[in-house]
Amino acid sequence: MFNEIYDVIVVGAGHAGSEAAAAAANMGSKTLLITMNLQNIAQMSCNPAMGGIAKGQIVREIDALGGYSGIVSDTSAIQFKMLNKSKGPAMWSPRVQSDRMRFAEDWRMLLENTKNLDFYQEMVSGLIVENGKIAGVKTSLGIEVKAKSVVLTNGTFLNGLIHIGDKNFGGGRAGEKAATGITEQLVNLGFESGRMKTGTPPRVDGRSLDFSKMTEQPGDEVPEKFSFLDSTKPLENQRSCYMAHTSELVHDLLREGFDRSPMFNGRIKSLGPRYCPSIEDKINRFSDKNSHQLFVEPEGWNTVEMYINGFSTSLPEDVQFKAMRSIVGFENVKFFRPGYAIEYDYFPPTQLKHTLETKLVDGLYFAGQINGTTGYEEAASQGLMAGINASLKVQEKDPFILQRNEAYIGVLVDDLITKGTEEPYRMFTSRAEYRTLLRQDNADFRLTPRAYDLGLASEKRLRRMEEKREASEKFVQFFKDTSVTKEEANPILESKNSASVKQQGKMHKIFARPNITIEDMRKIKSVDDYIKEHNLDREIIEQAEIQVKYSGYIDKEKNNADKLNRLENIKIPPNFNYSKLQSMSLEAREKLNKIQPVTISQASRISGVSPADISVLLVYMGR
Structure with a gap:
């Protein structure tokens, strides 16, 4: 075969x-x-x-x-x-x-x-x-x-x-x-x-839920999309999710099953995700909370199956069912399948x-x-x-x-x-x-x-990205080069409770204020005319806005990254024997021998390796 x-x-x-x-x-x-x-x-x-x-x-x-x-x-x-x-x-x-x-x-x-x-x-x-x-x-x-x-x-x-x-x-x-x-x-x-x-929640029949007792969670009014490619389009219609809440009664019913929970009776010995705990873990760790949020998420366009985000559990199925029927809106819930944990x-x-x-x-x-x-x-x-x-x-x-x-x-x-x-x-x-x-x-x-x-991106895709970058950079330069009168700027600034200007100045300074958005700037005719004349789309406008408002932070991070990246260029010889560096801590020697980092920068990020240990390594390497 x-x-x-x-x-x-x-x-x-x-x-x-x-x-x-x-x-x-x-x-x-x-x-x-x-x-x-x-x-x-x-x-x-x-x-x-x-x-x-x-x-x-x-x-x-x-x-x-x-x-x-x-x-x-x-x-x-x-x-x-x-x-x-x-x-x-x-x-x-x-x-x-x-x-x-x-x-x-x-x-x-x-x-x-x-x-x-x-x-x-x-x-x-x-x-x-x-x-x-x-x-x-x-x-x-x-x-x-x-x-x-x-x-x-x-x-x-x-x-x-x-x-x-x-x-x-x-x-x-x-x-x-x-x-x-x-x-x-x-x-x-x-x-x-x-x-x-890890664990997963029960899946339930949406026809058995009363959504009128829950809080609707719609999508964005103007949805975007993930892919940068033109081949995919933003959603025109969307399905809502819903939010429900547990209660003290629900928690008490769940606690009744703790003696049969594999998490608490020793059957599960391995660690689960800290930031996505099971419902029994949540009510145990956060015993002062009398309620936790649950998100009722549709499994698709046409199915009635619902995913109950926030109710991950490995409790016995009868305990899961009894507790869930005590949640407001879930009084008549029917299970498609119970939640479970997996090692x-x-x-x-x-x-x-x-x-x-x-x-x-x-x-x-x-x-x-x-x-x-x-x-x-x-x-x-x-x-x-x-x-x-x-x-x-x-x-x-x-x-x-x-x-x-x-x-x-x-x-x-x-x-x-x-x-x-x-x-x-x-x-x-x-x-x-x-x-x-x-x-x-x-x-x-x-x-x-x-x-x-x-070879994973086409020349057409690369060219489209470069055109987008060039258009956003030109738009940023427009704000740096173009002046705005105080008569144009002050009504916008006053509407946002921002200090008015006393004379004409560059748009860049107005736009850089934290509470001024591109929609505010479009009230200035020359800005709106530029966007229409150059047919700028949402991605280019958003990119320019970020560059205007956050350029200082971005430049600072670039400088920090450049400094630290110099350590990436200091290579450590393959299979280097750290045991001979007696001035280094024992923990550092053990960790470095086990992981065998390729550069000084990687070595510095290993847990248990201190700046003093890195100094010893740099001295040994003649740095």
Whole structure:
């Protein structure tokens, strides 16, 4: 069946695997995507949504790099919201509610129309490793498929164990069996493994809910979209979500089941995501709160199935049902399926290089939840990077690594490699020290030229991005060059309770005031005429506004990034023996020997390595 040797085999077709396969194939590598069930490609196992705080920035970056997540998020969206709009642009985060079935279908159609990509449905039960180098995979039927590189994106399937109350059974997802064999082989090869936990809420019948007792949560009045491509369009119609609340009665009913909860009776020993706790964890940790928000999210355009965001649980199904029927609006609720928790194997990501290639096996890459992350977006971005680097390695080209000042994806990968994680890692804007540079609106400026160099962005796309950049820069220059009279400016300033001006001055100074918006500036005839004459769209106008208002902050971050990036140029010799540096702390020597950072900058970010330790290293290296 498989006589040829593939360039890249991707194991698993979730968000990480789908992006990895698409990237490798689009870069010209002969790629095979193996999954246990072809009907579940890019399945949304948990919430039917993409994006959110920091996650939306990641989806925009994936799109700018030629990935598919942004495109599919647009084509399957049922609602769009730009979160944190009341804050500065570094915090703005796009998010869509998705049609779960359409999302998976659109992903599959995109993959099936991708050249160089083959598919096969079966469980991969082992790897073929020869002399420390990957050579292919083995399936549960005993079939061997040879490859020059392999990307593992196993999600929650590695020895997955599902918990509902005091019941547990093997599974990688509700209704699907767990994957076995790979963990044991990797451990025998010398890899360190661990266990993590995640959970999901009940799904309920929307026909059994009383939405009149809930608060409607509509989408944005003027919805945007994720992809920078012209091929996708903003939504014309949207479906609303709804907000409900728990109560003390609900909490008391949930507490009745705590003695049967696998979280509290010791059955689950692994850590779950700190920032997405189960409902039982919330009422236990925040016992002073008598209510918690719940978001009732439609699973699609036409289905009645609802996802109850905020009610993730592994309590017994009868406890879940009884408690949920005590929520206002849920008095007659009918379950489609109860919530559950799942434990699964992961491999601490400090065992990887920044390319996501393992240090122990040449040509083997890990991406997604196998690295200890949580979230579709985090997984997809790792898959993209692993697929790109696996393809580059086969083509004997330099690796592709994003720095922390280039992308949230760069922050994510660097955090995993240098710090590791003992609980499911989730991206936040606070993790990025250069978040003013890493905005969702400029992801194409930052990354599309890189995608073009990789062969993942067309010349037409690059040219369109450059035209957008040029138009926004010219618009900014217009504000710097053009004067405004006090008669034009003062009515606008007075309407915003902003100090009036006593003489004519440049528009840039007026526009730079924090409470003056582009809509205010358009009341000045020359501004409105410029926009109409040059046919400027929303993206260009928004980009110019950000540059005018935040140029000082942006320049300061660029300078800080340039200073720190000098340390990125100080390379550490491969397999450097830190044990001989006795002036360095024991913890630092142990951590550095284990992780083997490539540069001084990476070494400085490792937990347990102090500035004094870095000074010792610099002195030794003659710096």
